Amino acid sequence: MPGVADVAEAVIVANGADTLLMRSEATLYSSQGMLSGLLTLYRDRLEWSEISDRSSNTLTISMDVLFGATLSPPNKFKFKSIEAASVGNLSIKSSTHFTVYTITARENGKRPLCDTWTFMVGSEEEGATWLSLLRFAIKPKPADENTSVLVLLNPVSGKQKSLKIFETVVKPIFEIGCTPYTLKVTKLPNYAHELVKTEDLSKYSAIVAVSGDGLLHEILNGLLLRPDWAKYRNVPLGIIPSGSGNGLAKSLDSIWPEQAAVAILKAQSRPIDIMSVMQASGRTEYCFLSVTWGLLADIDIESERMRWAGAARFDLYGTLRIMNMRFYGGRLHYLPVANDEGDDDVNDDDGMEEMGDAKNPWGTRDNKEEQRDDTPIDAVDALAFKTTVMKESHGPMQSAGSSATNMHDRTNQGADIAWGLPAPNFSSPLVRSSPKVLNDDNSPKVQPAVTLHPTLTAGIQLPVKQGSLPPRWHTIEGPFAQVIATNVTWLSSDFMACPLARISDGAIDLVYSCMPSKWNMIAYMAASSKDNYMNTEGISHVRARAFILEPSGVRTTSRNPSSLQALQPQINRAMAVKNTQRSPSPLLSLLRSKSANRANGKKASDSILPQAPVPARVRSQVYTSYHQQTFGRRNSLQIQELANTRSIDTVAVEAKDSTSNPIDPQAPAQALFSIRSETASALEALEQPVSTTNPVAFPVEIAQPLPVIPTPVVNGISDSKADDDSREECRLVGKHGIVDLDGEMVELGPIKVECLANLITVVIPPWFNEGHNARVATTPVTKAPESIMGTLSREGSMLSFNV
Numbered sequence: 062m063p064g065v066a067d068v069a070e071a072v073i074v075a076n077g078a079d080t081l082l083m084r085s086e087a088t089l090y091s092s093q094g095m096l097s098g099l100l101t102l103y104r105d106r107l108e109w110s111e112i113s114d115r116s117s118n119t120l121t122i123s124m125d126v127l128f129g130a131t132l133s134p135p136n137k138f139k140f141k142s143i144e145a146a147s148v149g150n151l152s153i154k155s156s157t158h159f160t161v162y163t164i165t166a167r168e169n170g171k172r173p174l175c176d177t178w179t180f181m182v183g184s185e186e187e188g189a190t191w192l193s194l195l196r197f198a199i200k201p202k203p204a205d206e207n208t209s210v211l212v213l214l215n216p217v218s219g220k221q222k223s224l225k226i227f228e229t230v231v232k233p234i235f236e237i238g239c240t241p242y243t244l245k246v247t248k249l250p251n252y253a254h255e256l257v258k259t260e261d262l263s264k265y266s267a268i269v270a271v272s273g274d275g276l277l278h279e280i281l282n283g284l285l286l287r288p289d290w291a292k293y294r295n296v297p298l299g300i301i302p303s304g305s306g307n308g309l310a311k312s313l314d315s316i317w318p319e320q321a322a323v324a325i326l327k328a329q330s331r332p333i334d335i336m337s338v339m340q341a342s343g344r345t346e347y348c349f350l351s352v353t354w355g356l357l358a359d360i361d362i363e364s365e366r367m368r369w370a371g372a373a374r375f376d377l378y379g380t381l382r383i384m385n386m387r388f389y390g391g392r393l394h395y396l397p398v399a400n401d402e403g404d405d406d407v408n409d410d411d412g413m414e415e416m417g418d419a420k421n422p423w424g425t426r427d428n429k430e431e432q433r434d435d436t437p438i439d440a441v442d443a444l445a446f447k448t449t450v451m452k453e454s455h456g457p458m459q460s461a462g463s464s465a466t467n468m469h470d471r472t473n474q475g476a477d478i479a480w481g482l483p484a485p486n487f488s489s490p491l492v493r494s495s496p497k498v499l500n501d502d503n504s505p506k507v508q509p510a511v512t513l514h515p516t517l518t519a520g521i522q523l524p525v526k527q528g529s530l531p532p533r534w535h536t537i538e539g540p541f542a543q544v545i546a547t548n549v550t551w552l553s554s555d556f557m558a559c560p561l562a563r564i565s566d567g568a569i570d571l572v573y574s575c576m577p578s579k580w581n582m583i584a585y586m587a588a589s590s591k592d593n594y595m596n597t598e599g600i601s602h603v604r605a606r607a608f609i610l611e612p613s614g615v616r617t618t619s620r621n622p623s624s625l626q627a628l629q630p631q632i633n634r635a636m637a638v639k640n641t642q643r644s645p646s647p648l649l650s651l652l653r654s655k656s657a658n659r660a661n662g663k664k665a666s667d668s669i670l671p672q673a674p675v676p677a678r679v680r681s682q683v684y685t686s687y688h689q690q691t692f693g694r695r696n697s698l699q700i701q702e703l704a705n706t707r708s709i710d711t712v713a714v715e716a717k718d719s720t721s722n723p724i725d726p727q728a729p730a731q732a733l734f735s736i737r738s739e740t741a742s743a744l745e746a747l748e749q750p751v752s753t754t755n756p757v758a759f760p761v762e763i764a765q766p767l768p769v770i771p772t773p774v775v776n777g778i779s780d781s782k783a784d785d786d787s788r789e790e791c792r793l794v795g796k797h798g799i800v801d802l803d804g805e806m807v808e809l810g811p812i813k814v815e816c817l818a819n820l821i822t823v824v825i826p827p828w829f830n831e832g833h834n835a836r837v838a839t840t841p842v843t844k845a846p847e848s849i850m851g852t853l854s855r856e857g858s859m860l861s862f863n864v
């Protein structure tokens with residue numbers, strides 16, 4: 062065995078990233094056997110250099126990718142998984158051996174590699190010191206021993222693998238990284254919402270969802286509904302992706318659970334903008350991801366029945382939807398952001414900002430992005446350290462580097478005590494430099510929002526009358542194939558909504574298409590995982606501080622504008638009706654609350670939760686959407702016919718108190734509800750099949766008559782079958798819920814949306830580089846082994862390496 066010197070030093074050689082924490086001789090276990098060398102721990106990296114006359118190998122591990130250290134058995138143990146590693150090593154209390162854990166990227170977006178590196182040092186005491194200092198260096202933020210990470214897990218997200226992901230990946234990483242957590246599994250929709258709204262949050266250092274984006278949306282809204290939300294706005298929200306979309310995780314460069322778990326234990330965070338979405342009823346929801354209307358919302362909501370296909374459901378249903386394009390009538394009003402640079406007062410409503418350029422929003426910004434993206438992300442490159450070090454079974458050793466410039470800004474946060482770490486039992490003096498403010502170049506200087514109240518749209522009356530908008534607002538007339546308002550680059554793991562979106566730039570990126578051709582949309586969707594696709598014909602983009610969406614309630618499958626124009630007077634009347642503020646219909650509320658209770662296996666009266674409105678889009682077991690087509694005024698509707706079968710597809714409802722159709726007085730007064738569900742949950746929600754002899758009445762308020770949009774006549778027969786696109790030309794879609802907020806559906810109606818800049822914080826991984834991420838989603842930068850170029854020399858008991 063190579064000699065292990067008893068030298069171990071801890072001295073300060075420089076401030077910041079180069080602060081030396083410890084150095085001692087250490088043997089590295091490798092595929093070549095045991096290599097004697099010198100191990101050095103800096104604040105930003107762990108370096109090992111071989112001491113040998115024959116070869117001089119080095120290993121550099123960036124602190125960004127080093128996530129744990131444990132004592133290990135006195136021989137190299139090969140772990141098959143991170144779970145096995147944690148079970149094998151965590152119980153060891155003393156040893157001359159220790160193992161460090163790294164996460165490194167692999168080519169082509171493959172699952173990252175969790176790897177281990179085992180060293181042997183001279184004594185058990187030295188091993189314990191190494192362990193203590195490594196753990197100190199790994200966690201860049203103070204850890205309060207009285208707090209834990211609150212983990213909320215949705216067992217039915219995506220393909221229902223959340224629990225497995227937590228047990229096999231997240232839990233071991235948290236344990237190895239010494240991250241205490243409190244796990245709570247959600248029992249029903251809105252569970253997390255209520256919990257976060259009422260829980261004592263002072264116990265938690267972060268709130269993390271193991272789910273898709275929908276559960277985090279609940280968490281966010283629960284948080285912002287608290288009277289003391291401002292106190293907890295800086296408790297970072299994190300996500301371990303296990304849903305079908307996972308847009309936020311992808312946008313934060315943590316699409317693999319390993320990456321997300323490491324990001325959480327590293328405890329780095331960054332502010333993020335939030336969109337407040339106010340509906341006509343006054344109900345306000347908050348979104349971190351997106352508000353979508355039209356194509357994308359339809360794909361997301363209507364592909365629920367294809368959940369078995371996982372993320373592929375979006376592609377499959379998306380193709381179908383594009384082949385039968387729908388265009389929605391309505392208007393989009395927006396307030397453009399002023400010039401990107403120097404406009405740091407996003408909540409300022411002083412009316413002095415410049416007009417945006419909706420036609421060419423790219424303009425100078427592209428150049429700025431170019432510069433940002435070219436920032437070197439791997440300053441370790443600059444050192445040109447070349448290695449030929451061999452690595453054990455996992456193939457060639459990789460030196461995981463990351464931006465020293467970035468790390469310079471992210472480390473160096475405080476004194477030992479503030480970090481809450483055990484004092485190192487090491488005799489040499491250990492000095493820390495003073496805390497440093499995080500200065501991330503990617504984060505524009507935007508004033509954080511201080512209020513949840515609307516400031517930019519508050520005075521705007523709906524419906525928006527011509528000439529009534531404040532200065533600098535723009536209006537785009539529909540019909541629209543889609544409108545996407547996004548705060549992040551990716552809306553799902555393979556759909557890039559807007560490469561220019563930034564999480565904390567105080568702007569909402571609006572991407573919209575009015576009447577694109579099918580082929581435009583196919584090209585757009587096909588290129589949606591790449592860069593620059595937004596130049597596709599038919600796709601427009603503007604950056605806004607606020608916008609108002611006024612759907613007319615009409616959609617058409619015809620690209621001929623006259624099909625909507627001919628109906629304009631009726632549409633206007635419909636809008637006048639729809640824009641009067643109304644609360645959701647009692648029937649919808651009933652369906653929602655019963656669906657929620659059913660997911661929990663409870664009757665309404667058993668419910669432990671307040672009867673808050675439950676989103677109609679309830680996942681997995683219970684999914685209900687409904688269409689309404691109605692003629693004339695009614696005060697209540699009566700169920701006339703319910704098929705006595707669980708596979709019921711349509712429920713016909715006729716008006717109890719009939720009033721004449723204002724357009725055709727001869728027509729029978731009737732209403733048709735089409736309730737669709739993959740599990741017939743609509744029927745279940747009504748509890749019992751209802752016979753015509755014992756009808757049940759559900760009051761449905763329709764304040765004023767709605768106009769009839771004639772359905773096309775095929776072979777002399779008027780066909781009004783809901784959702785039959787092949788026959789649909791132009792129709793009133795009523796309150797068909799097609800506005801999608803981070804995976805939650807809200808009823809179609811006018812919405813006012815504002816950007817609340819930097820309202821909360823989210824967990825980010827140390828390797829997060831937003832400009833870079835927008836182009837190609839990355840994972841920690843790794844360096845392939847290269848030939849060594851330099852010499853290793855000994856000066857007294859110290860070694861130095863010269864390139």
Ligand SMILES: Nc1ncnc2c1ncn2[C@@H]1O[C@H](COP(=O)(O)OP(=O)(O)OP(=O)(O)O)[C@@H](O)[C@H]1O
Pocket residue numbers: 215216217218219220247248249250251252271272273274275276277279303304305306307308660679680681803804805
């Ligand atoms: N125990 C539960 N049973 C049924 N539904 C639940 C439960 N817990 C949460 N939910 C609901 O499931 C909805 C969707 O969950 P989530 O976003 O985690 O998964 P997903 O839809 O598969 O992912 P994505 O949003 O990425 O597509 C949430 O909005 C929440 O209301």
